[in-house]
Amino acid sequence: xxxxxxxxxxxxxxxxxxxxxxxxxxxxxxxxxxxxxxxxxxxxxxxxxxxxxxxxxxxxxxxxxxxxxxxxxxxxxxxxxxxxxxxxxxxxxxxxxxxxxxxxxxxxxxxxxxxxxxxxxxxxxxxxxxxxxxxxxxxxxxxxxxxxxxxxxxxxxxxxxxxxxxxxxxxxxxxxxxxxxxxxxxxxxxxxxxxxxxxxxxxxxxxxxxxxxxxxxxxxxxxxxxxxxxxxxxxxxxxxxxxxxxxxxxxxxxxxxxxxxxxxxxxxxxxxxxxxxxxxxxxxxxxxxxxxxxxxxxxxxxxxxxxxxxxxxxxxxxxxxxxxxxxxxxxxxxxxxxxxxxxxxxxxxxxxxxxxxxxxxxxxxxxxxxxxxxxxxxxxxxxxxxxxxxxxxxxxxxxxxxxxxxxxxxxxxxxxxxxxxxxxxxxxxxxxxxxxxxxxxxx
Numbered sequence: 520x521x522x523x524x525x526x527x528x529x530x531x532x533x534x535x536x537x538x539x540x541x542x543x544x545x546x547x548x549x550x551x552x553x554x555x556x557x558x559x560x561x562x563x564x565x566x567x568x569x570x571x572x573x574x575x576x577x578x579x580x581x582x583x584x585x586x587x588x589x590x591x592x593x594x595x596x597x598x599x600x601x602x603x604x605x606x607x608x609x610x611x612x613x614x615x616x617x618x619x620x621x622x623x624x625x626x627x628x629x630x631x632x633x634x635x636x637x638x639x640x641x642x643x644x645x646x647x648x649x650x651x652x653x654x655x656x657x658x659x660x661x662x663x664x665x666x667x668x669x670x671x672x673x674x675x676x677x678x679x680x681x682x683x684x685x686x687x688x689x690x691x692x693x694x695x696x697x698x699x700x701x702x703x704x705x706x707x708x709x710x711x712x713x714x715x716x717x718x719x720x721x722x723x724x725x726x727x728x729x730x731x732x733x734x735x736x737x738x739x740x741x742x743x744x745x746x747x748x749x750x751x752x753x754x755x756x757x758x759x760x761x762x763x764x765x766x767x768x769x770x771x772x773x774x775x776x777x778x779x780x781x782x783x784x785x786x787x788x789x790x791x792x793x794x795x796x797x798x799x800x801x802x803x804x805x806x807x808x809x810x811x812x813x814x815x816x817x818x819x820x821x822x823x824x825x826x827x828x829x830x831x832x833x834x835x836x837x838x839x840x841x842x843x844x845x846x847x848x849x850x851x852x853x854x855x856x857x858x859x860x861x862x863x864x865x866x867x868x869x870x871x872x873x874x875x876x877x878x879x880x881x882x883x884x885x886x887x888x889x890x891x892x893x894x895x896x897x898x899x900x901x902x903x904x905x906x907x908x909x910x911x912x913x914x915x916x917x918x919x920x921x922x923x924x925x926x927x928x929x930x931x932x933x934x935x936x937x938x939x940x941x942x943x944x945x946x947x948x949x950x951x952x953x954x955x956x957x958x959x960x961x962x
Contacts, residue, residue, distance in 0.1 A: 537601040538580065541608060545573045548612045555619035561637050562619040565611055568644040572604065575651040595883070600650040602885050603773070607643050609892045610846060614640055639847055645706050646814075650774065695750040695761055698722070704769060714749055714761060721769070722752060722759035725830065731760055734832045737804045744797030746817060746825040765817035765825050772824060772876060773813035784916045785951070787880045790824050791925075792947040797826040798873055799940045802866055805835045809864055811872035812851040813879050835866075846893050850886040851875045854932055857901055867934035873943065874929025878907050881923060903932065918950050925950075 552566045579597070614636055700722060701711035710722040725731050735748035747763040772790070794816055801808060808815075808829060815828030853871035855861060875886050886907055890896035899905040907930060909923045916922075925946050931937050938946075 537598065537605065538576070541573065541576070541601060541605050544605065544608045544612065545569060548608060548615065551612060551615055552619075555615060558618045562615045565615060565637065565640060565644075568641060568648075569608055569611055572644060572647045572651055575648060576601070576604070579651060599883060599885070600647075602888050604647050604650065606885060606888055607640070607647055611640055611644075613892050613894060614846075636846065642705065642708060643847070646774070695752045698752045698761055700752075700754060709769070710759070711764070712752075712761065718749075719764040720749060720761050721764045722761055725758050725760050727830070731830050734806055734829050734834070735760065737806055737834075738801060738829070742797060742800040743823070744793045744825055745800060746827045762827070763825075765827075766820040768820070770818045771814050772816040772818060772879065775818055784914070784919075786822060788918075788922060788947060788951045790822070791877050791880055791922075792944065792951050794824045794826065794876060795873060795940065795944045795947055797824070798869060799944055801826070801829075801832075802835075802869070802940055806832050807835055807864060807866065808832050808869050808872070810848055811869050811876070812848060813876050814847070816876065833864075849893055849897055853934065854900055854903075855934060857897055865934070866940065867937045870929050870937045870940060870943065871934070873940075874926045874937075875907065877922075877926040877929065878909075881919070881926060882909065882912055906930070921946070922950055 548566055548569060552562060555562045618636070695714070697715050698720070699713045699716070701713070703709075704711050704721065708724050710724075712720045712722045714720045732748075732751050738745050738748065746765060749761040749763070752759045752761050772794075798808065798811065806829065808826070808831075810828050810831040811826070812828075815826065817825045817827050819825065849857070851872040853868040856864065856868055878884075879886065887896045887900070887905060890899060890905065896905070907926075909927075925938075925943060928936075928938050929943065
């Protein structure tokens with residue numbers, strides 16, 4: 520299918536340049552698809568998904584040209600979504616080249632990662648389709664303005680969430696049978712459900728139910744910053760983890776951005792603190808996350824972060840399997856874990872990933888987005904030619920320098936120089952307004 524001419528924009532110059540870059544990469548991906556000899560069906564399906572999202576972007580920009588940007592459309596969020604989508608398309612291009620055009624021996628060597636890489640990219644493209652649903656973007660923009668209109672309102676809602684979480688069930692060793700399964704939320708990977716006709720839940724598809732369940736059971740507690748686990752559920756050959764539903768939109772920190780004003784900076788420090796508290800609880804429970812990134816931190820409808828994605832986690836006392844890091848995680852991965860002779864994964868690796876998430880909260884950017892591909896990014900990071908920084912980022916927020924320093928300290932190259940999770944929590948507590956901490960902790 521020929522790619523239509525895309526991305527004429529009436530938005531700012533930077534956004535227009537991003538749109539043109541996306542158009543070029545999408546066209547080059549389509550051209551590359553013509554040379555595919557291996558795994559042709561998988562590659563074509565991936566390219567079709569990319570073109571589908573690109574078409575949604577084209578429709579958005581045609582609508583903006585026809586009506587002009589209005590007060591509801593969030594131009595900053597749109598620009599950020601373009602940046603993220605450009606990264607996804609570059610990764611799709613690398614995947615098609617890797618699995619569609621390589622020789623037999625290389626394909627054999629890569630065969631173990633084949634399904635995992637395509638599934639991962641398809642999920643990312645599913646998420647991207649949501650970013651560029653114009654009506655949905657307008658809805659979410661209004662929702663954010665309504666939800667965060669005042670700090671007092673947010674504090675009250677956080678208190679309600681805490682009250683609801685004080686009387687939740689604890690998962691036992693038996694499989695749940697009283698789950699009503701609803702519609703698919705994300706391509707069968709996450710389903711909607713209801714437990715005991717009381718709690719809205721999500722069912723997360725899993726291939727290693729016993730391992731994940733054993734890790735999640737360790738985390739079952741009163742921690743408000745880790746997505747709550749109820750038990751497991753099977754439907755035919757499909758196995759699911761039953762988790763609390765964080766919100767109606769299933770929004771993550773990766774998908775979310777705030778404006779640069781005083782009240783919302785207060786919320787950013789609170790979010791950073793609560794993510795750190797969730798990670799601290801996991802470490803106290805003896806669990807390493809190993810997959811901590813902004814896409815694995817859900818947000819409730821009231822803006823409260825909940826850590827998710829422990830499927831790669833492990834008990835600290837157990838040896839690391841030393842598997843290669845997934846492409847999705849590489850932008851959040853500690854530098855020492857990028858080499859072939861990498862050490863055992865430890866708490867300081869999770870701390871680095873936390874530092875990247877804090878960097879995202881502060882800048883509103885996507886980590887290492889200036890790198891043209893995952894391969895370039897990894898190579899540059901190995902040679903220490905690229906690092907995340909705050910140069911050129913400005914704000915009138917008084918505590919910004921201290922907030923930035925927490926992120927930079929977490930991302931130090933030498934893991935021994937990174938702070939402990941207790942140090943991070945303590946420093947973020949000092950930056951977070953006392954009234955917001957009080958609201959979070961409750962009476």
